[in-house]
Amino acid sequence: MEVKKLGISWQFLIVLVLILQILSALDFDPYRVLGVSRTASQADIKKAYKKLAREWHPDKNKDPGAEDKFIQISKAYEILSNEEKRSHYDHYGDAGESQGYQKQQQQREYRFRHFHENFYFDESFFHFPFNSERRDSIDEKYLLHFSHYVNEVVPDSFKKPYLIKITSDWCFSCIHIEPVWKEAVQELEGLGVGIGVVHAGYERRLAHHLGAHSTPSILGIINGKVSFFHNAVVRENLWQFVESLLPGNLVEKVTNKNYVRFLSGWQQENKPRVLLFDQMPTVPLLYKLTAFAYKDYLSFGYVYVGLRGAEEMTRQYDVNVYTPTILIFKEHIHKPADVIQARGMKRQVIDDFITQNKYLLAARLTSQKLFHELCPVKRSHRQRKYCVVLLTAEATKLSKPFEAFLSFALANTQDTVRFVHVYSNRQQEFASTLLPDSDTFQGKSAVSILERRNTAGRVVYKTLEDPWTGSESDKFILLGYLDQLRKDPALLSSEAVLPDLTDELAPIFLLRWLYSASDYISDCWDSIFHNNWREMMPLLSLVFSALFILFGTVIVQAFSDSNEERESSPPDKEESREKTGKTEPSFTKEPSSKIPKKGFVEVTELTDITYTSNLVRLRPGHMNVVLILSNSTKTSLLQKFALEVYSFTASSCLHFSFLSLDKHREWLEYLLEFAQDAAPIPNQYDKHFMERDYTGYVLALNGHKKYFCLFKPQNAVEEEEAMGPCSDFDPSLHLGECRGKSSSGLGPRPIKGKLSKLSLWMERLLEGSLQRFYIPSWPDLD
Numbered sequence: 001m002e003v004k005k006l007g008i009s010w011q012f013l014i015v016l017v018l019i020l021q022i023l024s025a026l027d028f029d030p031y032r033v034l035g036v037s038r039t040a041s042q043a044d045i046k047k048a049y050k051k052l053a054r055e056w057h058p059d060k061n062k063d064p065g066a067e068d069k070f071i072q073i074s075k076a077y078e079i080l081s082n083e084e085k086r087s088h089y090d091h092y093g094d095a096g097e098s099q100g101y102q103k104q105q106q107q108r109e110y111r112f113r114h115f116h117e118n119f120y121f122d123e124s125f126f127h128f129p130f131n132s133e134r135r136d137s138i139d140e141k142y143l144l145h146f147s148h149y150v151n152e153v154v155p156d157s158f159k160k161p162y163l164i165k166i167t168s169d170w171c172f173s174c175i176h177i178e179p180v181w182k183e184a185v186q187e188l189e190g191l192g193v194g195i196g197v198v199h200a201g202y203e204r205r206l207a208h209h210l211g212a213h214s215t216p217s218i219l220g221i222i223n224g225k226v227s228f229f230h231n232a233v234v235r236e237n238l239w240q241f242v243e244s245l246l247p248g249n250l251v252e253k254v255t256n257k258n259y260v261r262f263l264s265g266w267q268q269e270n271k272p273r274v275l276l277f278d279q280m281p282t283v284p285l286l287y288k289l290t291a292f293a294y295k296d297y298l299s300f301g302y303v304y305v306g307l308r309g310a311e312e313m314t315r316q317y318d319v320n321v322y323t324p325t326i327l328i329f330k331e332h333i334h335k336p337a338d339v340i341q342a343r344g345m346k347r348q349v350i351d352d353f354i355t356q357n358k359y360l361l362a363a364r365l366t367s368q369k370l371f372h373e374l375c376p377v378k379r380s381h382r383q384r385k386y387c388v389v390l391l392t393a394e395a396t397k398l399s400k401p402f403e404a405f406l407s408f409a410l411a412n413t414q415d416t417v418r419f420v421h422v423y424s425n426r427q428q429e430f431a432s433t434l435l436p437d438s439d440t441f442q443g444k445s446a447v448s449i450l451e452r453r454n455t456a457g458r459v460v461y462k463t464l465e466d467p468w469t470g471s472e473s474d475k476f477i478l479l480g481y482l483d484q485l486r487k488d489p490a491l492l493s494s495e496a497v498l499p500d501l502t503d504e505l506a507p508i509f510l511l512r513w514l515y516s517a518s519d520y521i522s523d524c525w526d527s528i529f530h531n532n533w534r535e536m537m538p539l540l541s542l543v544f545s546a547l548f549i550l551f552g553t554v555i556v557q558a559f560s561d562s563n564e565e566r567e568s569s570p571p572d573k574e575e576s577r578e579k580t581g582k583t584e585p586s587f588t589k590e591p592s593s594k595i596p597k598k599g600f601v602e603v604t605e606l607t608d609i610t611y612t613s614n615l616v617r618l619r620p621g622h623m624n625v626v627l628i629l630s631n632s633t634k635t636s637l638l639q640k641f642a643l644e645v646y647s648f649t650a651s652s653c654l655h656f657s658f659l660s661l662d663k664h665r666e667w668l669e670y671l672l673e674f675a676q677d678a679a680p681i682p683n684q685y686d687k688h689f690m691e692r693d694y695t696g697y698v699l700a701l702n703g704h705k706k707y708f709c710l711f712k713p714q715n716a717v718e719e720e721e722a723m724g725p726c727s728d729f730d731p732s733l734h735l736g737e738c739r740g741k742s743s744s745g746l747g748p749r750p751i752k753g754k755l756s757k758l759s760l761w762m763e764r765l766l767e768g769s770l771q772r773f774y775i776p777s778w779p780d781l782d
Contacts, residue, residue, distance in 0.1 A: 030076030030089065038090065042081065049077040139167070139197040142185075146206040153196060157221045159293050161245045162194035163238070166210070166217040168201050174216040177233040184238045192289040192347045193242055194221075220245045243285055250291040251283045254301035256309040262301050263333035267398075270364045270505070272337070272357055274300045277314065277325040281306065290350050297358045298328075326350070328357045331406055337361075362390065362402075362409045362419040365427070366504040374418050377452045384451065386485060388478070390421035390468065391431045392445040401445040404470025408478065417482060429499045434463055441467055447478060449485065451492055457499065460492040601642040601649055603627075606657040606664075611781045614657055618703030625762075627658040628668060628697040634658075636751050637696065644758040648766070661694055667781050668694060675710050675773045696754030700765050706777065709770040711761045713754030 031038055034048045055061065056069045063069075079085045144153065144164070153162055165181060167174045185195050200207040200215050210219060210226055218229040218238075222245045231237040254262050254275060263273050276287050283302045291300035303310055305321040317336060319325050323343055327336040340353045365371050375387035390405045398406075402421065409419035424431035434448045435441050445468040450461035462481065468474055485491050604610060606626055614624055625645065629637045638658065648654055661668065672694075696713030764770050 028072065028075070030079045033072050033076040034080065036080075040080075045077065045080045049073065049081075053077075139165070142195045142197040144196045144198050144206065145203060146209070149196070149198075149206055149209075153194065153221065154224050156194060158223050160192050160194050160289065161242055161292070162196055162221040163188060163242060164196040164198060164210070164219050164221060166198050166200055166207055166212040166215050166219070168199060168215040171215045177216055180233050180235060180238075184235055187235075188238070188242060190347060191286045192293065222246070239285065243288065246288050246292055250288055250295060250300060252299070252301045254303050254313075255307060256312045259301075259303075259313055260333065262299075263329050265299065266329070266331065266333075266360065269299060270360070270366050271297060271299050272360055273329045273333075274298050274354070275303055275327045275329070275336075276300070277303045277305050277310075277319045277321065277327070279305055279321070286345070286347060286350070290347070290354065293351075294354055294358070298354065326353065328354070330357075330360050331362070361413070362406050362421050365389075365420050365422045365430075365501055367506075368501045368503070371501055372455075374420055375450070375452055377455055384416055384489065386417050386482075387450050387452075388417060388419045388482075389434065389448045389450060390419075390445060391424045391434065391441075391448065392421060392468075393443070394423040394425055399445075401468050401470040404475065405447070405468065408475050412479065412482065416486075423504075426504055427501055430501055433496050433498055434461060436463065445469070447474075449481060449492065451489075457497045458495070459498055460495050462492045462494060601646055601656060603638065603642065603656045603658055606659045606781070608781045610657075614655060615701055615703045616778050618655075618701075620704040622653045622655065622703075623765075624655045624657055624701045624703065625765075626699045626701060627656075628661055628694050628699070629658055630661045630695050633695045633751050634660075637755065640751075640755045641698075641758070644755050645762060647759065648762050651766070659699075664781055665694075667779060668697075670779050671699070671708065671775065672710075674775050675708075696751070698755075698758060698761070700770070703778070705774075707772040707774045709765060709772060711758060714756055 031040075034045060034052065036044055036048050040048075052073045053070065056063075056066050056073060058067045058070055061070075079089055156162075163184075189195050198206050198210065198212070200212065207213075211228075212219065216233075218233065218241075220227045220229065220241060227245060229238070229241050231241070252262060259275075263275075265271075266273055274291075276283075278284065278287075281304055287300070287302065291298075294300075303313060305314060305319075313319070314321055316334075317327060319327070320341060323341045324345060325339065325341045326345075328338045330337040338353070338357050340349070342349065359374060363370070363374060365374070376385050378384055388409075390402065392399065392402055395402075405419070405421065413419075422431060434450070435446055446463060447468045448461050448463040450459045452459050464474075464477060464481075466474070466477075481491065604614065606614060606624075618624060627637060627641045641656075641658070645656060649656075659668065698711035700709040700711075702708065761770070
C-alpha cells in the first residue's frame with residue numbers, strides 16, 4: 001500500500017534492483033575483494049581466501065549479504081589462482097574466459113534465482129513456493145557435477161543403482177513432483193539406492209551427457225547404463241522403476257525341493273550361500289539391493305515361509321517364521337555359519353552381517369583378485385597377514401585331506417591367519433612354485449604357509465616337509481608352526497615370486513561375446529524406443545537417406561534397362577509370326593510386354609545392339625536362353641523352339657533369344673572352347689571344319705556370374721557317337737570323310753527333331769542340375 005501511495009510500481013523497483021546488481025558486477029575487483037595487492041604471491045592469495053571464506057561462509061555467517069559476499073570471494077580466488085586469468089585481468093580488466101557469454105548467462109541465471117531474496121516480497125503473491133533456501137535444502141547434498149558423476153557415481157553403479165533427478169530454475173513441474181521425490185528419496189536411500197540431482201542450468205554438460213533435454217526428468221543408472229523413467233511420478237512407480245533396474249536372476253526362489261542343490265553349490269561357485277526366510281510372497285527390494293551389492297561374493301536365495309513344504313526347512317534350521325531371518329551357509333550345508341533375526345532390519349545391519357561372512361572358511365583361490373583380498377600384502381609389522389594354503393587335486397566330492405583341513409581352519413580361526421586352498425591341476429605354475437622339486441608330493445596334498453611382501457608376487461613361505469593327509473599328527477605339526485610364527489616371523493625362510501592365478505570362473509570367449517552382443521542390442525533397443533529422439537535424429541536421417549538413395553538407384557536402373565531394351569529393338573521387323581495351328585504357340589521377335597500373352601513366346605535376336613542389355617548387363621538371377629540357327633533353318637527351328645519353351649515362359653527370370661550362325665560363328669566357337677567336348681580341336685587336314693553344323697544348339701547364358709549351360713541337339717549327339725571310332729584311324733583321314741560316313745549311316749533327320757528333348761533340358765536347367773561352363777569374360781559379339 002505504501003508503494004502505491006508514493007506512485008512507484010513494484011515493477012520499477014525490480015528493474016532498479018537489477019540495474020544496481022549489474023553495476024556492482026561491473027565494478028568487481030578481485031584484488032579488492034580478497035584484500036591483497038596486485039603483486040601478491042599465490043601463497044598470500046590462498047591465505048587471504050581461506051580467511052575470508054571461513055568468515056563469510058553462509059552456514060556460519062547469518063548476515064543477509066553473506067551469500068553474495070561468499071560468491072564474490074570464490075569468484076575472486078578463481079581468477080587470481082589461475083595465472084592465465086590473472087594475467088588477462090591485469091591487462092584487460094576481465095578474466096579472459098573463452099565462454100564469456102556462457103559465464104555471464106549463468107551469472108544472470110543465478111542472480112534471477114536469488115533475486116527474490118534481495119527484493120523482499122511475499123511469495124504467496126504468486127502462490128508458488130519459490131523460496132530457494134527451502135527448495136535447495138532438499139537437493140543440496142545430492143547435487144552432482146560432471147567429474148563427480150564420472151569418477152564416483154558410474155563406478156559405484158556396479159554395486160548399487162542410482163536414481164537421479166534433472167531439475168532447473170523456474171520449473172513448475174519440478175515443484176509439483178517435489179513432495180513425492182522427497183518421500184521416495186528418504187525411503188530408497190535407506191535401502192541402499194544412490195540418489196543424485198543434476199541442475200540443468202549449471203551442469204548442462206552432465207545433463208547433455210545423460211541425454212536429458214527437458215526438466216523434470218528422472219533416470220536410473222546401474223552398471224554404467226542409463227535408463228529413463230517414463231511413468232507418473234508417484235511412490236509406487238518409483239519403487240517399481242528401481243526394482244526393474246536390477247537383474248532378474250539376483251535371488252533364487254528356494255523351496256524344500258531345491259534347497260539342498262542350492263546350498264551345495266558353494267563348491268562349484270566358491271561362494272557362501274545366503275538364505276532369507278520371510279512371510280512376503282515376493283522378494284523384498286531391500287534384499288534384492290543387498291544381493292546386487294554382494295553378487296560377486298555370495299549367492300542369495302529366498303524362502304517364502306507361507307509356501308507349502310517350507311516347514312521342513314524352518315524346522316531343520318530352527319527358524320522363527322514370524323520374524324525375518326537371514327542364514328549364511330559356508331562349507332557345511334546342514335548347519336548355518338551365522339544367523340541374524342530382527343524385525344525391520346536396516347541396511348547397515350545387513351551390510352555388517354554379510355561383510356563378516358563374505359568368504360568361505362577355506363575359500364578356493366580362483367583368481368588373482370580373490371588372492372589379493374584373502375591374502376593382502378603386509379603393510380607393517382603389526383599388520384601381518386598369513387595365508388595357510390592347501391595344495392590339493394580337484395575332486396567331485398570332499399576328500400579326507402580337505403575335510404581335515406577344513407575342520408582345522410574352523411577350530412583355529414584368527415584375524416591374522418586366513419585358510420585357503422588351490423586346485424594344483426588348475427593352477428599348476430602356482431603350485432609348482434611352492435612345492436619342492438622332489439617326488440614326495442607327486443599326486444598328494446601339501447600345505448604351505450606364506451606371507452605376501454609386495455603386489456608383484458614376492459612372498460616368503462614355509463612348506464610342510466611331509467604331504468598333508470589330514471591326520472592328527474599333521475594337524476599338530478601345522479598348529480606348532482602357527483604358534484611359532486607368532487613369536488618368530490623368520491620361520492618363513494623360503495622366498496619366491498608367485499605367478500598370477502588363472503581366472504577359473506571367467507566365462508569363455510564365446511559367452512563373453514554373446515553377453516556383449518546382447519548388451520549392445522539392448523542398448524540400441526533402449527536408445528531407439530526410450531531415449532530422447534533428439535539424439536536419434538541424425539542417425540535416423542542417415543538411415544533414411546541411404547534407403548532413399550538405394551531405392552532411387554534401383555528405380556533409375558530399372559527404367560534405364562527398359563529404355564535400353566526398347567531402343568535396342570531392330571527398326572525393321574524381318575520376320576512375321578508363323579502359326580502352325582490353333583493350339584500351337586507362336587513367337588515374336590520383339591518384346592511386346594513384360595507378361596507374355598497366351599499363345600505367344602517372346603524371342604529376340606541377339607545382335608550387337610541388344611548384346612549388352614540381354615547378356616552383359618543382365619540382372620543377377622536372370623538367364624538368357626539362346627537358340628543357334630541359320631537363315632535356312634530359322635523358321636522351322638523357331639517354331640519348334642517356341643513350342644518346347646512355352647511352358648517355361650511364366651518364369652520372369654528367363655529370357656529367350658536366337659543367334660544367327662551365319663553372322664556370329666566365331667563368337668559361338670570361342671564360347672564353345674570352354675565347354676568340354678563341345679567344340680572340336682581345329683585340324684589342319686580338316687577342310688570341312690568351318691562347315692560344322694551348330695544349328696539347334698541352345699545356350700543358357702548367365703550374364704552376371706559368367707557361365708553358360710549347353711544343349712546339343714539329338715542328331716549331333718548321335719553323330720559324335722558315330723564318329724567316335726574315327727579317332728582310331730590314321731590321322732591323315734579327313735574329318736569330313738568320317739562325318740560323311742557317319743551321316744550316311746544315320747540317315748536324314750527332320751530339322752525340328754533336333755529340339756525334341758529341349759523341354760527336359762529346360763527342366764534340369766531350372767533344377768540347377770546341369771553342368772556349368774565358366775568363362776573369364778564375355779567376348780565381343782562382332
